[in-house]
Amino acid sequence: MGDIVNLNKFRKKREREERQAESANNNARSGRSKADRAATAQDSGREKADLDGKRMSPSEDDNPCEPDTPPEPA
Numbered sequence: 001m002g003d004i005v006n007l008n009k010f011r012k013k014r015e016r017e018e019r020q021a022e023s024a025n026n027n028a029r030s031g032r033s034k035a036d037r038a039a040t041a042q043d044s045g046r047e048k049a050d051l052d053g054k055r056m057s058p059s060e061d062d063n064p065c066e067p068d069t070p071p072e073p074a
Helices: 007-030 034-053
Strands: none
């Protein structure tokens, strides 16, 4: 006579493997890990700060294209 098997174990194992396959697919699709994203964000922040330090006019209000004109009286 055959051995008695617990079908719940097989069902759960199959579902677990399907979830792992889907997870691997999602990871490959979304790309990078959290550590990689954090490192990139830190590098871009450092580069932005470096460029801001080299800015010719530190004020955002300075726009060389628009001359300063007084407002017209109403």
